[in-house]
Amino acid sequence: MTRVPAPRALEGKLEYIKSPVQDQHADNSKVAGLVAGVLKDVRERGDAAVREYASKFDNSDLEQFEVTPAERQQALDMLDPQTRADTEFAIENVRRFAEAQLSTILPLEVEPMPGLHLGHRVIPIQRVGAYVPGGRFPLLSAPIMTIVPGKVAGCDEVVACLPPNAHKAMVAGCHLSGADRIFLIGGAQAIAAMAYGTESVPQVDKIMGPGNAFVNEAKRQVFGPVGIDQLAGPSEIFIVADATGNPELIATDLLGQAEHDVRTRVGLITTDRALAQATVAEVDRQLQTLATAKVAAESWANYGEVVLCEDEAAMIAYSDYVAAEHLQVHTADPHAFAKKLRNYGSLFIGENASVVYSDKNVGTNHTLPTMGAGKYTGGLWVGSYVKIATYQWLEEAAIRAVAPPAIRQSGSEGLEGHQKAAAIRFDRLKASA
Template sequence: MRHIKAPQPQNAQDQSDLTTTIANILNDVRSGGDAALRSFTEQFDKVRLEALEVSPQQISEAIESLDEALERDMRYGIERITDFARRQRETLKELECEPRPGLHLGHRHIPVYRAGCYVPGGRYPLLSAAQMSIIPAKVAGVEEVIACTPPNTHPAVLAAAHLAGADRIFQVGGAQAVAAMAFGTESIPAVDMIVGPGNKFVTEAKRQVFGTVGLDQLAGPSEIYTLADDSGDPRWIAADLLGQAEHDTASRPGLVTTSRDVGEATLEEIERQLSSLSTAEVARAAWEKQGEIALCDDLEEAIAYMDRIAPEHLQVHTRDPHGVGRRLRNYGSLFIGREASVVYSDKICGTNHILPTGTNARYTGGLWVGTFLKTCTHQWMEPAGVEEIAPYAVRQSEREGMEGHRRAAALRLDDSVV
């Protein structure tokens, strides 16, 4: 593998200052509750809030502010995301079985009671971000969904959160919102798990509260890689890479190809398209720092290298995209064929865009309806099952020197044991 364009070396950043800063915020919110939230909101967002919760009137005004086309498109996206989440939920079956006479085993999929969805503010009003976390939670059967988003968020984001099914919405952002959802305050109830993307402060706060609450993942900057052979179209590839590069200056766009011509033409095409891109300031910084074009000798090498990268979004632009796609293992979401641009999943087609980054796709997938479900086992026995299982349990307990275990097992065979 050789590079036509290599990413710049990344300096290891000292996380100690960030870790300490976030720990202090978490502790302050845990002890100070709503007062601490108001103080941090004034400090970081320059907003003085009387009420932390978004009122029904504010939600009504947000929905009324939508133009007809925006509301229609928003509802269409909600329908698509809901439909796919429901189809996913239908694949998760409860289990009841009797593997041996009198031995009954099974499992249930039980939704968490209360979920907290962080909806970022940031550079752009990401209307789909609210839908991607809230809708799967409601489809899973979560009783109460709490949404937190920074104050002065675009009204359309509030409308999106409400229409997606959030039960309560709070105008609190950043690490302090994570703390509030994890520990609870006078206004914001503690949740069972926190999901949703955010900046490095939100991510570090999620890392520190893990264990107190469950998490979806620790997401980093957006990533997109395209795997292409000589049939790849440099214009389409460049457009897709820049579409993700405009998220953030830390975004990671890349191309892995078996064709030097495609690689070099994509490099030229990126420069051409940047010249007319309104978000070029951000996209160029991301491309210059993290952008990569890798040239591989054949598809085998390209697939192996892509599995090592394990990107958040992985596009396959080859002559046999379905065949190549089946050979890939590590990705957050796979986009098979050049028609399947990442932007469709990012916004509206139905699959979730909250996906693993930073090679985490080696061991996990993205947020989905199953994120909010606990698969909990159960068992019950009839006398025939006890007669078969108990002697094994007795002998195993004896070998391990666990007399209490042995007695509990033997009692079911002989009531006079204890």
């Protein structure tokens, strides 16, 4: 058993009806070393290195990485009409929600004392990179979630990178979502190309989007000169439920997430033993006929958990400890219960709010914090694509008020240069009086 134990405050208040047998935190040292080499190579040799890694990792021999306007149109023409309509439906929902969120991020200017003006501006990031994973399935919602908010935020340019073997529909999705440029580059080499720039790929200011372990490690290593949205681990879903929970619905939603990846973490947190046991049985039953059972069963076996809590307080405490990427609430009064929770990536209130709707098309973003990061951050949103940058300007009355304490404080700290910078303005003001 490598599961990280629950906090001491919950000892004796939890019982594992089904325990995970592995911890999601894997040894990443080999990945880190390989990625460091890729980043260094791409930084030094640009397109030539990208081309070599594309051949090595993706069996790609593309001479030109960028998708041309004609190729964009071809991908669009190949898109099934219903798939296009569904994609545009999702794009519009994500756009509307992002616009509503952006309307709450307002510029500010205040005058806290006479003559002192403080404020902030809301500035779109100039150029962002959207990494669009290929994966085992064509995740048509992926480009929507990383590209559309950037366009709504007003970024000058959104650059998309996706693996060269990605489904053509993914190229169409990038185009429909508004990507200014699309490159068929995947993996760590794509992150390197966007972070450092190459002959073909422009250097971006911030990189968005999830990926595999190599993409995630590359984002971690390039962070600093270039921004990143977050470090995304394997997907997660937890459901908090009382005796009113429906084991069939709960099992269906757990397995719907478990089919993402063999390292997906899925769990039920409940105060009802009968529900806990029925859910375990229902998961086993549904796995018998699930087409993606090979992946989902491994995820459930290794990372699935069902936790029986002593009372509601323990259920809330354990949920906040997990800080699940996706957290569903199946209780008698889900809205009241939801207000008691604070750590999660995105919250799904009531049994009608399944993760699948958010993953695909309702409008909230599906790029969310994992591995406990929900304790300190939320997910990707339109605010991730803007900077809140402060400014200040002073009239004479403000200089009279702030200069003397600034001079004294600088002197106390032994910073003569600071002291002089404050004093020269104060002295000039006194001389002109």
